[in-house]
Amino acid sequence: MEEEEDTNLLLDAINAVNDVFWTYLVIPLLALVGVYYTVRSGGVQFRMIPEMIRNLRGSPERAPDGKRAISSFQAFSISAAARVGTGNVAGVAIAIALGGPGAVFWMWLMGMVVGSISFIESTLAQLFKVRDRAGYRGGPAYYMRYGLKKPWLGALFAVVMIFTFSATFNMVQANSITDVVDNSVSAATGEDPAGWVAPVVGLALVAVVALVVFGGVRRIATVAQATVPFMALFYVLMGLVVVGINIDQVPGVLADIVGSAFGFREVGAAAVGTAIMQGIQRGMFSNEAGMGSAPNAGATAGVSHPVKQGLAQTFGVYFDTLIVCSVTAFIILTSNPTYGEEIGAALTQNSLENTLGTWSLHLLTFIVVLLCFTSVLGNFYYGEANLRYLTTDERALPIFRLAVIGILFLGAVSSLQLVWDFANVTMGLMAVVNLVAVAPLGMLAVRLLHDYRQQRARGLDPVFLRESMPDVDGVQCWDGQPERVPETERL
Structure with a gap:
C-alpha cells in the first residue's frame, strides 16, 4: 500500500510539471515556430508533396569504407522505424481515452503545422552533417555546434536525446509490447493477465534486439527497410477494412472529432484543454516533428542536395x-x-476485435510487436549517433548498447502510466532545446529550398556545393560532386 501511494505521488508530481511545461512553453513554441516557417517557406509541407515522394527514390553515394552510404529511402525508413510504432497504436488510444475524439483533430492540425519544422530541421541536419566511415552522421547536436556555434548546446541536446529515446521511449515501446501480448494471452486463455508475461517478453526482447544492435547502422537500416513499410501498410489496410465495414458511422465520427475539439459536443469527461494537450503530446510522440529526432536519421543519407532529404x-x-x-x-x-475504461494499445486491440473478431486482436499483437521492435532499433540509432557526438572513445559504444538492452527489460515490467508520463517530460524538454536552435538557423534551410527550386525549374537534378553559400561557416561536407553508386548496385 505504501509503495502504491509513493507511485501515485510521483505520478501527480510528473503530471503537474507536464501541465505547466507544455501549456506555457512547449505548445506555444511549437505553434509559433511552425507557423513562422510555414509562411517563410511558402507552405513547403503542402506544396511539395510530389517532390517528397520523388526524392525517396534517389540513389546513394559511395561511403569512405567502399560500401554504399545510407540511401534516402533507408534514412527515411530508420526515422519511420522510430515514428511508426507504439505512438500510432497505443499513443492515439491514450489520446482518445483521456482527451476524447477532439484529441484527433488537434493531432491532425499540429501535424500539418509542424511539417514545416520537420523540413527545416532535417535540411539543417544535412547541411551540417559530418563524414564517418559508414557515410555520414549528424542531427541537431551538429547544427548547434557548427551552425549555431554553441557546442555546449549541442552537448546538452545529445544528453537529452540519449536519455529520451534510448531510455524513456524504449521503455514505452517495451511496455507496449508487454501490454499487447498480455491482452492477447488473456483473450486466448479467458483468464486475467498472467504475471509471467512481462518478464518473458522483456527477456525475449533483450535477446532479439541485442542480435541487431551489435551489427551497426547498416543492419538497422536493412531491418527497418524490410519490415516497416510492410507492417505499416498491412495495418493501414486492416484499418481501412474496419472503416469500410462501419462506413455508415464515419460521418458521426468526424462530427465527434470536430465537435469535441472545440467543445461543441461533449464526449466523456474530456475538456477542450485536455483534448488539445493529449492530441499535441501524442502527435509529437508519434510523428516526432520538432523534437529533433528524425534529423539524426536524415543526416545519414548520401544525397546531392540537403533539401532532398x-x-x-x-x-x-x-x-x-x-x-x-x-x-x-x-x-x-x-x-x-x-x-476512460480502457487505455493504451489494449483499447485499439479490443476495438479491432469488436469489428473483425478475435483473430484480429492476435494479428494486431504481431503487428505491434514488430512495429515497436523497429521503433526500438530507430531509437537505439538516435542514441548512438548522439553518443558519438559526445565522445570518440569506441569503448563507450558497447557499454551504451548493454545499458539500452537493460533498460528495455525495465520498461517491459514497469507500469504503463509511469513510462508515458515520464516520456512527456523528456520529449518536451528535447523539443524546447531543438527549437531554440531551429528558430534562428531555419532561414538557411529556406535559402536552400530556394536554390533547390531554381535548379528544378531549369530541369536539373539539384546539386549543392559548399561554395554555393560561401557566407555560411561550419559546413563540414558538400565540397565536391558526390560519387554515385553504379546502377547495378542500387537498392
Whole structure:
C-alpha cells in the first residue's frame, strides 16, 4: 500500500510539471515556430508533396569504407522505424481515452503545422552533417555546434536525446509490447493477465534486439527497410477494412472529432484543454516533428542536395499522422468505446476485435510487436549517433548498447502510466532545446529550398556545393560532386 501511494505521488508530481511545461512553453513554441516557417517557406509541407515522394527514390553515394552510404529511402525508413510504432497504436488510444475524439483533430492540425519544422530541421541536419566511415552522421547536436556555434548546446541536446529515446521511449515501446501480448494471452486463455508475461517478453526482447544492435547502422537500416513499410501498410489496410465495414458511422465520427475539439459536443469527461494537450503530446510522440529526432536519421543519407532529404523526412510526418494515426483513430471511434475504461494499445486491440473478431486482436499483437521492435532499433540509432557526438572513445559504444538492452527489460515490467508520463517530460524538454536552435538557423534551410527550386525549374537534378553559400561557416561536407553508386548496385 505504501509503495502504491509513493507511485501515485510521483505520478501527480510528473503530471503537474507536464501541465505547466507544455501549456506555457512547449505548445506555444511549437505553434509559433511552425507557423513562422510555414509562411517563410511558402507552405513547403503542402506544396511539395510530389517532390517528397520523388526524392525517396534517389540513389546513394559511395561511403569512405567502399560500401554504399545510407540511401534516402533507408534514412527515411530508420526515422519511420522510430515514428511508426507504439505512438500510432497505443499513443492515439491514450489520446482518445483521456482527451476524447477532439484529441484527433488537434493531432491532425499540429501535424500539418509542424511539417514545416520537420523540413527545416532535417535540411539543417544535412547541411551540417559530418563524414564517418559508414557515410555520414549528424542531427541537431551538429547544427548547434557548427551552425549555431554553441557546442555546449549541442552537448546538452545529445544528453537529452540519449536519455529520451534510448531510455524513456524504449521503455514505452517495451511496455507496449508487454501490454499487447498480455491482452492477447488473456483473450486466448479467458483468464486475467498472467504475471509471467512481462518478464518473458522483456527477456525475449533483450535477446532479439541485442542480435541487431551489435551489427551497426547498416543492419538497422536493412531491418527497418524490410519490415516497416510492410507492417505499416498491412495495418493501414486492416484499418481501412474496419472503416469500410462501419462506413455508415464515419460521418458521426468526424462530427465527434470536430465537435469535441472545440467543445461543441461533449464526449466523456474530456475538456477542450485536455483534448488539445493529449492530441499535441501524442502527435509529437508519434510523428516526432520538432523534437529533433528524425534529423539524426536524415543526416545519414548520401544525397546531392540537403533539401532532398528534408522533403523526404517531411513526408514521414504525413505518413505517420494523417495516415497511420488516423487509421487507429477510426478503428477505435467506430467501435463506440467507453472513454476512460480502457487505455493504451489494449483499447485499439479490443476495438479491432469488436469489428473483425478475435483473430484480429492476435494479428494486431504481431503487428505491434514488430512495429515497436523497429521503433526500438530507430531509437537505439538516435542514441548512438548522439553518443558519438559526445565522445570518440569506441569503448563507450558497447557499454551504451548493454545499458539500452537493460533498460528495455525495465520498461517491459514497469507500469504503463509511469513510462508515458515520464516520456512527456523528456520529449518536451528535447523539443524546447531543438527549437531554440531551429528558430534562428531555419532561414538557411529556406535559402536552400530556394536554390533547390531554381535548379528544378531549369530541369536539373539539384546539386549543392559548399561554395554555393560561401557566407555560411561550419559546413563540414558538400565540397565536391558526390560519387554515385553504379546502377547495378542500387537498392
